[in-house]
Amino acid sequence: MTREEIALAPNMPKCWNPETKPHKFCPGCGHGLALKMLGEAIDELGIQDKVVFGCDIGCSLLSWDFFNLDSVQTHHGRTTPVITGIKRARPEIIGIAYMGDGGGYAIGAQHLVNSATRNEKVTAILINNTNYGMTGGQMAPTTLPGQKTETTPYGRDPEETGYPTLGPEMVASIAREGAYVARGSIANLRQLKKYLKKAIQNQIDGNGFSFVEVMSSCPTNWRTNAKETWSFVEKDMAEYFHVGEFRVPGQKEEK
Amino acid sequence: MSEKPVKGERRVFMTGNEVCAWAALAAEADIMYGYPITPQTDIMQYWTRLGPKFGRKFLQTEDEISAGFTTVGGVIAGKRAFSATTGPGNTLFQEPMSMAEMMRIPTVVIIPQRGGPSTATVIYSQQEVTMTTFGGNGEGFRIVYSTAGHQDLYDYTIKAFNTAWKYRFPTFVLGDGYQAKMREPLTIYDPAERGIKMVETEPLVGLPGTPGVDRPAQYLRNTYNTEEELYDVVMDIAKDYEKAAPEIIEWQDFDTDTEMDVLILAHGVVSRSAQGALPLLKDEGIRAGHFRPITLRPMPEEQMRRAAAKAKRILVVESAYGQFLKLVKQSLYGMDKPIDTLLRPGVGVTAEEIVDRIKEGR
Numbered sequence: 110m111t112r113e114e115i116a117l118a119p120n121m122p123k124c125w126n127p128e129t130k131p132h133k134f135c136p137g138c139g140h141g142l143a144l145k146m147l148g149e150a151i152d153e154l155g156i157q158d159k160v161v162f163g164c165d166i167g168c169s170l171l172s173w174d175f176f177n178l179d180s181v182q183t184h185h186g187r188t189t190p191v192i193t194g195i196k197r198a199r200p201e202i203i204g205i206a207y208m209g210d211g212g213g214y215a216i217g218a219q220h221l222v223n224s225a226t227r228n229e230k231v232t233a234i235l236i237n238n239t240n241y242g243m244t245g246g247q248m249a250p251t252t253l254p255g256q257k258t259e260t261t262p263y264g265r266d267p268e269e270t271g272y273p274t275l276g277p278e279m280v281a282s283i284a285r286e287g288a289y290v291a292r293g294s295i296a297n298l299r300q301l302k303k304y305l306k307k308a309i310q311n312q313i314d315g316n317g318f319s320f321v322e323v324m325s326s327c328p329t330n331w332r333t334n335a336k337e338t339w340s341f342v343e344k345d346m347a348e349y350f351h352v353g354e355f356r357v358p359g360q361k362e363e364k
Numbered sequence: 365m366s367e368k369p370v371k372g373e374r375r376v377f378m379t380g381n382e383v384c385a386w387a388a389l390a391a392e393a394d395i396m397y398g399y400p401i402t403p404q405t406d407i408m409q410y411w412t413r414l415g416p417k418f419g420r421k422f423l424q425t426e427d428e429i430s431a432g433f434t435t436v437g438g439v440i441a442g443k444r445a446f447s448a449t450t451g452p453g454n455t456l457f458q459e460p461m462s463m464a465e466m467m468r469i470p471t472v473v474i475i476p477q478r479g480g481p482s483t484a485t486v487i488y489s490q491q492e493v494t495m496t497t498f499g500g501n502g503e504g505f506r507i508v509y510s511t512a513g514h515q516d517l518y519d520y521t522i523k524a525f526n527t528a529w530k531y532r533f534p535t536f537v538l539g540d541g542y543q544a545k546m547r548e549p550l551t552i553y554d555p556a557e558r559g560i561k562m563v564e565t566e567p568l569v570g571l572p573g574t575p576g577v578d579r580p581a582q583y584l585r586n587t588y589n590t591e592e593e594l595y596d597v598v599m600d601i602a603k604d605y606e607k608a609a610p611e612i613i614e615w616q617d618f619d620t621d622t623e624m625d626v627l628i629l630a631h632g633v634v635s636r637s638a639q640g641a642l643p644l645l646k647d648e649g650i651r652a653g654h655f656r657p658i659t660l661r662p663m664p665e666e667q668m669r670r671a672a673a674k675a676k677r678i679l680v681v682e683s684a685y686g687q688f689l690k691l692v693k694q695s696l697y698g699m700d701k702p703i704d705t706l707l708r709p710g711v712g713v714t715a716e717e718i719v720d721r722i723k724e725g726r
C-alpha cells in the first residue's frame with residue numbers, strides 16, 4: 110500500500126472489498142461517493158451478510174466486485190427484475206438494485222414503474238448524471254434543457270426530445286402505501302446516507318418499494334473541471350431536480 | 365413443504381398445459397414467473413390454482429423481458445424457478461436467456477410454439493426452432509427438448525429441471541399449440557417412485573455467512589474487459605457443453621435398421637405423422653424409416669447420420685419454412701444424400717400428406 114492508500118484505508122466502509130480498490134470510476138465521478146454512502150449505510154445497519162447487490166450496465170457495472178457482498182451484474186435496465194426475482198424467491202434476502210438514469214428511466218422504465226406499482230420489497234438506487242456515461246456521453250432521460258451531449262450537440266431541445274424525467278416524483282405518484290421515495294445528492298452526503306439507510310430499512314421492515322435517486326457527477330463526459338463539476342451538480346441540476354423525501358411510510362408527503 | 369402433489373401413478377386425460385403445470389409441481393419447482401400469451405397462458409392458470417396448495421409461488425410480471433430476468437433471479441437465489449412463453453414472448457425472452465447462457469444459470473422455460481413471424485396465430489407451429497436453439501446474442505449453449513405429445517410433456521418437463529441443474533445450461537421444453545390445447549391420456553407419476561431423483565438446487569447468491577469475512581463474496585458477471593478474457597470464458601462453456609452433449613442427446617428411430625428408400629426426418633408432434641406414415645408407405649411397397657431427434661440442441665448428429673446412411677433419400681417434414689431443415693443440413697454435412705422437403709409453416713402435417721409427398725417424388 111502506498112502512503113496515500115494507508116491514509117485512505119480507515120475511511121473505507123467495512124463492506125467494501127479492499128482488494129478491488131482503488132475503484133475504476135473516473136476521478137471526480139459521483140458513483141464512488143454514492144457507493145461510499147451505500148457502504149456506510151450497510152455497515153451501520155449491520156446487514157452485510159443479508160444483502161444481494163445487483164448492478165446494471167452503465168458505469169454502475171464497474172461496481173460488480175466493489176463490495177464484499179454477493180453481487181450480480183445484469184443487463185442494461187434489467188437489474189430491477191433480477192433483484193425482484195431474487196427477493197420473490199428468497200424474501201429473507203435484502204435486495205439492492207443499483208443503476209444509471211438510462212437504465213432506470215429509459216430502457217428499464219417499465220420495470221421501475223411496475224416494481225413500484227406492485228410495491229416490490231426491494232431497494233432501487235439510481236444515479237442521475239444527466240447523461241449516458243458508459244457509452245460516452247449521449248443524452249439521457251435526465252439531460253437538462255439546453256445541455257450539450259453527444260446526441261444533442263446543440264443543446265437538448267425539449268420540443269424535439271421532451272423534458273427531463275422527474276423520477277422520484279413519478280415513482281412517488283404511482284407507489285403504494287409503504288413505499289419510500291427520495292432524491293439525494295452527492296453534494297450532501299450526510300443526507301444522502303440518511304435516505305439510503307431509510308430506503309434499506311424500509312425493505313427490512315417489509316413495507317414496500319424503496320427508491321432513491323442520487324444527483325451525481327460525470328466530469329469526464331461533461332468535460333468539466335472540479336469547480337465546474339460541483340457548480341453543475343449544486344446549481345444547474347439542483348434547480349431542476351429537487352432534493353427531498355417524496356414518500357415516507359406512515360408520514361404525510363413532504364418535499 | 366406440504367404433501368406431494370402427485371402420489372404414485374395416475375392415468376389422466378388432460379390438456380398439455382395442464383400436464384406441464386402438474387409436471388412442474390411433481391418436479392418440486394418452487395416458483396414460476398410469467399406473462400400471459402396464448403397458447404401458453406393455461407400453464408400459469410393451472411400453476412396459480414395448484415401451486416399455493418403446495419407452497420409454490422408465482423409472480424405475474426410486466427412483460428416477458430421481466431419474466432425472463434425474474435426467473436434468472438429466482439434461479440440464482442437457489443430456487444427451482446421456471447417460466448413459459450411463446451411467439452413474440454419467446455422473442456423477448458432471448459435477452460434474459462443469453463444472460464443465462466453466459467452465466468450458466470439453469471432456467472427452465474416451456475414453449476408451446478404458436479404461428480409466426482410476428483403475432484401471426486395463437487394456434488400452432490414449429491417456427492420457434494431457430495430462436496429457441498440459437499436465439500439471443502450467443503452461441504446456442506442451451507438444451508432444447510422437442511416433445512411429441514402429453515406423456516413427453518410430463519416426462520421432459522420433469523427432466524428439464526434435472527438437466528438444467530445438473531449441467532447448468534438454460535433448458536427449454538419446446539412443444540406447440542396443439543399439444544398445449546389438446547387433451548390426451550397419459551400417466552402422471554411421482555418422480556421419486558420411478559427412481560428419478562431431483563437434482564439439488566444451489567444458491568449462487570445469498571450464501572450463508574458474511575462475504576469477505578467467513579467466505580469470499582460471490583461475484584456473478586457477464587461483462588468482460590478484454591477479448592482474451594471473454595474468449596477463455598466462452599471456450600470453457602463450449603468445452604463443458606461439448607462434454608455434456610453425448611449424455612444429453614435423445615432420439616427415437618423407427619424402421620431404420622435396414623436399407624430404406626426414404627428416411628423421414630421430423631421432430632415434435634410432426635414425428636407422430638411420420639410414424640403414422642410408415643405403415644401406409646409399407647402398403648405402397650415403399651421402404652421408409654423415420655428418425656426423430658428429441659433434443660434439437662444438442663442434436664444427436666451421429667445417430668441421425670447413421671440412419672441417413674442407410675437411406676437413398678431424405679425427406680424433412682416440419683411446420684416451418686426450413687428451420688429444422690437447417691439443423692438437419694448442418695448435421696448431415698458432407699453426406700451425399702438428396703434431401704426432399706415438406707415445409708408447412710404454421711400448419712399441421714398429416715400422415716397422408718407425407719405419403720403423398722413421397723409418392724409424388726421430387
Ligand SMILES: Cc1ncc(C[n+]2csc(CCOP(=O)(O)OP(=O)(O)O)c2C)c(N)n1
Pocket residue numbers: 166167168169185208209210211212213236238240241242243244249
Ligand atoms: C440492450 C442494451 N442497449 C444498449 C446498451 C449500451 N449501453 C451500455 S451502458 C448504456 C447507457 C448507460 O447510461 P446510464 O444507465 O445512465 O448509466 P451511466 O453510465 O451514466 O452511469 C448503454 C446505452 C446495452 N448495453 N444494452
Ligand code: SF4
Pocket residue numbers: 133134135137138139140168238242243326327328329330
Ligand atoms: S464516465 Fe462519467 S459516470 Fe462513468 S465513471 Fe466516468 S465520470 Fe463516472
Ligand SMILES: [Mg+2]
Pocket residue numbers: 167209210211236237238239240241242249
Ligand atoms: Mg447516466
